[in-house]
Every structure is written in structure tokens, then in C-alpha cells.
Amino acid sequence: MKDYQNKVNKLDKDIECDVLIIGGGITGLTTAYHLMNKNLKVVIVEKNQIGCGATSKSTAKITYLQELIYSKLKDKALPYLKYQLQAINILKYIIEKENIDCDLEQVESFVYDNNKENLIKEKEILESFKIKVNMNENSISVNDTYVFHPIKYLLKLKEILLKNNIEIYEKTNVIKIHDLVYTDKYKIKAKKIILACHYPFFLFPLLIPIHCYLERSYLCSVKNVTNKKISSITSKIPTISIRYYKDNLIYLNGSHKITDNYNENKNFNNLIKEASIYGDIEYIWSNHDIITTDHLPIIGKLKNNLLIGTGYNTWGMTNGTIAGKILSDIILYDKEYELFSPKRNLIFRINNINNLLSTSKTLIENKLIPNKKWNSKNVIFTKINNDNVGIYIDKDNKKHIVYNKCPHLKCNLLFNDVELTWDCPCHGSRFDIDGNCIMGPSCYNITYKKQ
């Protein structure tokens, strides 16, 4: 497996293919898995490395008990549940068939809510679909759910895909889609294109911020704890979510709309304070996902040759897996899937207006008064040759200079002192200390180039 993990193959020429998958997370790789050995030339392009996106930073619970989603979905609850159960079966099938060592473990998953009536309602809905649900003091739980190690899973999938003639190009960034797909240097001609890149940045005027928004959460891993073989989540804000990995507790505390409450230091401090009760913190990180206003993912055909899988509402292990099945079925059999269709009438509700208002407010505020009060003491903002730059001075006194504007919509960036990244408070792009883009929507780096 090591050879495949280490092998990073960059695109070095113009190419043609039947199916181009943009993004090497759970959506992209699962789609490619279903398209293997079907007489199609399938290519995956990944701007960083396989498995380094949102999938790798999730808590990786594989569960259909997802907060109180079935009460929210009403008449869509049963079809949604069926897809979640199917996704769990697909994941288990792939792991077993391919003998993937990814620490899959069955655990009881819990949802906590202080309001008993909410729990009873969710339980009754699930029981009407013949699901056995346990009622506890202030939680409900189900037993047939899992956790796993998502990076181990994706790296093994990468190995399987390469062995089965799927071409994978890493460090290959798509910057534009017209008739052809353009990377930084080369062109790709594809009969079908699948956007598996998490944030659908190439298109969709008004999908974000009207029908979707980004939600950021803060996580850490606490070492040397007793594994209780459970996972749990609260149904209301502040979100607290936990799972175990061997003798580590993965603890998530605090989620917010990316445009609200963008105070990384405060949010991380709060996380550290809460998690320290359980033991010594070993790792700490943040992650964000795309939330849809109707609670359903967006999976399917945008145009004849353009497909998408996104908007998993923080449940991407199941929804990314089912996206792989749906997207490959559309390619292979031209099947229609109504429930998650991007063309569905994403209900225009008050939430949508709120999203638009809060994103616009942050955007305007950011442009008028670039808020630097949360930035590290080790960061200087200045101008070099009329360019606004941010300079991070590391512990060895080395200066790392970047342009202090997100290439996406020119928002001013904030420095995230904990993860040492430059983060866009408007749309979630992230850059490392040297300005390399590690998360979209930006397609470009912000590395300062001396004139």
C-alpha cells in the first residue's frame, strides 16, 4: 500500500477521457470505484492529495441517526433513511470485499436533546419505518451503526482504483470549466464531468449563499481514554459530538455558520477548556461542511454532461457514499434520482434570506473594516509595492509573506493561530502559512511573489 500512498502523479499533458472526476474525497473515490472496469476512461484530478479534504478531518461516524433529521424531513424521511441504510451497506460491502483495513467498528450511536418530546417524535418516526430505537434518559440511540478511519479507507480505495486503470492526478488544480476543463497548465476534454470538490465553486450563482451555507466546527483528540464503543451528538447548538478511536476520544465542540462568530482563538480556547476535562489533548483542528436549507444533499445532474455531489449537512460518510452510487448510475444507466436532484425546488424559506443577509453582511464588513483583532501577535499587515500583504513570523523568526486577499472574491483574510492557516471569513477558503490553497472555493494560491 505504501507505494501507492507515496506515489503522487501530477498531470503533465493535455488529456481526453470519458469521465473526469474533480476531487479525491469520499465522493470522488466512491464514484470512481463504481465506474471501475466499465469500459470507460475515468480520470480523477485532486488539487492536493487524495483524502486530504473535509473527509479526512471529519469524525467519520457512519450512522443514519443524524440529530433529529427525520422530524425535519417529514414526507422525505423514509426515502432519506433508505439511502442512509443503503450507504452503510455499500461502505461495509466495499470494506469487506476489498479487505480494507480501516478500523471499521460497530458502535451504539446516540442523539441527545433536553426536550423529551423531540426525542419521542424522532423515535416514533423511525419506529414507523421498522427501526429499533432505544429510549434513554435524555437521548435516543441505535445499535447498528459504525465508525472508521476515513483516510485509511480512501488511501486503500486509491490503491484499488489505480490497479484497475483509473488515472489519478494529484497536485492538479482545476481552475476553470468551459467546454474544456482547465488546470493550472493543461486542458482536459471529458465527455462527462463530476464535481466532487466539496464546494461547487465553478458555477451555481446563488446556490451558496442562498440555498447552502458553510458550517465550521472545532475538534480535538484526547489521548489515553477508555474506548466506550459509542458515538454521540447533540441535536441543538452548541453542538457536541464525540467518538472514540482506539484509546483516543475525538471531541467536537462548537459549530457556527462560517460568516458568524468567526473568532478562531475564542472558539479553539472554548474547545480546549471543555475537552481538557477528559484528559490530555494530542491534536486540534477545525473543519467545515456544506449545509443545505432543505436538509437534503445535492446529488445528480446539473446539465447533460455535468454532475455534482455536495451539501451533505455534516453526514458525508453516508451521503458521499450514496453520491458515488447515484452519480455512477447516472453515468452508466442514465438513471434519474429525484430526492437529491440539484434541479429540485430548493424551498425558498426564511433561512435562505438569512443566509444571504449574513453572508452579504460579512462580505461588506470585511471589505470596509478588515477585522484583524483576532490575529496572532506574530502577524503583521502591511503594504509592499502597493500590495496588501500579511506576514507571519514563525518561531525561528522566518517571515512568511502572503497577499492578504482571498483570490475568490477578494475578502480580507484572518490568521488562524492554532492551525497556522490564513482563513477567509466570507466563504471558507484556507491557505497554509506560505499561501498554498488547502481548501476552496479559491482556486489560486496567495503566495507573495517579489516584483
Ligand SMILES: Cc1cc2nc3c(=O)[nH]c(=O)nc-3n(C[C@H](O)[C@H](O)[C@H](O)COP(=O)(O)OP(=O)(O)OC[C@H]3O[C@@H](n4cnc5c(N)ncnc54)[C@H](O)[C@@H]3O)c2cc1C
Ligand atoms: C467537523 C465535521 C465533522 C464531520 N463528521 C462527520 C461524521 O461523523 N460522519 C459523517 O458522515 N460526515 C461527517 N462530516 C461530513 C463529511 O466530512 C463531509 O460531508 C464529506 O467528507 C465531504 O466529502 P467530499 O468528498 O464531498 O469532500 P472532500 O473530502 O473535501 O473532497 C473534495 C476534494 O476535492 C478537492 N478539490 C477541491 N477543489 C478542487 C479543484 N479545484 N481541483 C481539484 N480538486 C479539488 C479537495 O482538495 C478535496 O480533496 C463532518 C464534517 C465536519 C465539518
